[in-house]
Amino acid sequence: MKLALVLAIAAATHSVTTGTIKTPSPSTRVFNSNVSGTSPALINRKPNEERPTVTFWDDDHATEVDWKKSAAKGGALMCALEGSDQVAGRQIRDTREPPSAASRYNSDLKTELHDWYWRETNPSTFSCSFSEHWHLAHAMRSLGLDGKPASEGGDNQCYRIEHWNPENRDDKGNQIPAINQWYSVPGHDKQYRATKAHFEFGINTKGGAIYGLFLESALASAKSIWGGGTKEPNRDDLPQLRAFSDIMWAFWVRNNPNVRNIRYFFMIGISNDLTNQIIASCLRDAGAELSEWPGTSFSTTTDQGHALLGSPNGATFAYFLMQHKAQLGQKTITKITVFRPETDDDLSFVDASLCFHVADGPQPPPDDAAMAATDEAGARSVQRTSLRDSRDVKGISVISMIRIHEIYI
Template sequence: MKKWGYHSYPPAENTDMAVLGIEDALAALGLSTKMQRNDGPVQPLNFVHEDREQKDENGDPVPREKQTYVVDGRTYKMTRALCQMMVDHEGGAIYTSYRVAAYNAAKRMWRPRVADPPKDQLPKLRSMSDLMYAGWIWDDGVPAAKWKEIKYLFSNQITNADTNEVIMRVLKSKGMKDLPQWPGVTFPITDVEGQALLGTPNAVGYGYLLAQHKDQLGNKCVTKITAFEKRGDAHMLLYVEDCVAKDPLEKSLQHGGAGEGKEVMGVVTTVDLGDGTGISPIEQ
C-alpha cells in the first residue's frame, strides 16, 4: 500500500463500536463490541492516501493538495482517498463507515479542479475492495486460515445519496415507507431488491472484495442483505456464505457478476470489459 502513497494512521483514541450505535444488531449476531485496546477482538483501521510527514526543501509540511509520491520513476499526486474500517476476525466481521475512493477524492482535492481525473494519474491501488482487503489481512498475528471466515460485512452510517435512494425504492417495492430499526428488513440476493442493494456504492466494493480475492478468502457469496435504521442513519449488513451455485444468477454472482451489464432498479451492477471480469463503474 505504501508504494502507492497510502499510509495507515491511528484512529482517534476514543474510537469505539458504540459510535456506530448498532449494539442491538451485534448482540443478536453474537458479535463483540470490545476493542483490541480493551483486550477485545475489534481492530480499528484508518487508511489515507496522503503523507502527513512529507516536508518541502525548507522542512515545512507540504499541503495535502500539493503532496506527491513516486512509483517506478513517475510522479503522482496524492488524492486523500480514505477508508475507515474495523475488523473482527473472531466474529468474521468487517465494518466500514467513511470511505472515499481515489477517483472521487481526486475530484475534490486536486487543484486546479479536475472533473474527470485520468486513471493513469491515479494510484493503481484505488478501489475500495483493495483497501478493505488490505484491512482484513492487516494484522500479521492473524493466521491465513482466519481470512476465510468472513461472515458479516457492514456498511454503517450511510450518507451516500444514491445508496439511500435505492434503499427507499426497495422499501417502496415492498409497500413500506420507512426503514425500520433492527432487525430491519432483509432481501435475499436472488431477489431483484437484494441485487439492487448489492449494486449500490456502499455495497458493491464488498462484492468485489469477495470476487477478486477468492484464493485468499475462499469461494464466498453474498446470500442476503439486511437494511436497518439507527439514530437517523441507514445501515446495511451483507451476509456471506460459501458459494453453492443452484441457478444461473448464483453462478454469475460467484464470478463477481461477470458478463453483460445488468441494470436493477436503476443501478448498473456490472459492465463487461471483455476480459472475463465484471467491473462496477462505481467501484472504479
C-alpha cells in the same frame, strides 16, 4: 433486449456526511456518480471529531433508470459470485488464459501500499465502538459479534489509511499540502501526485466482520483537490492500487489465522444519495420503515437485493469475495439487511446502515458446462469492459475502475 450496465465498482462511495440538517427537497438533490458520497466537510474532518448527523428521507426514491442499473449490476455480480473463478473472469473480460477474476493483490500488501504512497494514520477514537458510539449493541449481540474496540478489550480493530504523507514538512516546518506531494513507484517511469483519498474501516477477524466507516476514493478525492470538484482526473495519474476491496483484503489477512471466516460486511452510517434512494425504494416495496435491528432484510435472489448489492455501497464487497475465491472458497452474499441505530432520535435524523450476510456458496458447475448453459440460454454477458478501474471506493462509490457489461436477455 440489450441492457447495458455500468459496474462502477468501487466499493465505495460511502461515507458519513457532515453539515447542517437539510430540508427535504428531492428536486434539488444532486448526485455525482464520481463522488463517493463524502461531503467536503467530511474530507476536512478532524481525526476524533464527533460523528455528524445525516438525514435519511424515506420518500426520496431512486429513479427508474438508477434502479434498473443498480439491480442489473447487482445481478451480474451475483452471477460472478456464484460462478467459478474462470466464469467470473470471463464476465469481467479478463485477458489471462485461462481467464480469472483473481486480484493481483492477494497478500498483506505492506510493501505495495507504501510504494503507492498509502500511509497509515490514527483512526477516530470512536470508530470501533459499535455498541456504544454507533448505537448498534442489539445488532452486534444478535449476530454474535463483539461491539467493543480492541482498546477496551474487544474484538474490533480499526484502521485508517490515507493517500498522502501528513508528516511531510517544508524547510520552515509547515505541512506540505497533498496537492503538492509527488512520489515515484518502483518499476514506473512517471511521477504521481498524492490524492488525499482515505479509507477508515474496522476488522473483526474473530467474529468474521468488516465495517466500512469513512471512505473516499482516489478518483473522488483527486477530482476535489486537483480539479476543484469539477474536472475529472486522468485515471492514469491515479495510484494503480486504489480499490477498497484490495485494501480491505490487505488488512483482513494480517494476523488472521482463518481468512475464510468472513461472515458479515457492514456499511455504517450511509450518506451516499443514490444508495439512500435505493434503500428508500426497497423499504417502500416491502411496506416497511427504516427500523432498528433486525431491520428489514432482502434476499439477493430479489430485485431489491440486487439493487442494494449493485448500489455504490455494495459492489466493493462482492469484489472482495469474487476476487479471492482461491483463498476464501466459494462465498456468496445471501441477503442484505437495512437497519438504523438503536436510539430515540427521530427517523429523519438517523443514518441507514447495511449488513451483507456472507455464506458458503454451492460449488459451481465445470466451466465448460457453465458456459454451454449460458450460451444455450442466449445470455451473453460482458461484451466489453472498460479498463478504467471504478472499484475505488470504487464508490461505493467504488470508483476507480469502471467495467461496462452488456447483458443480452
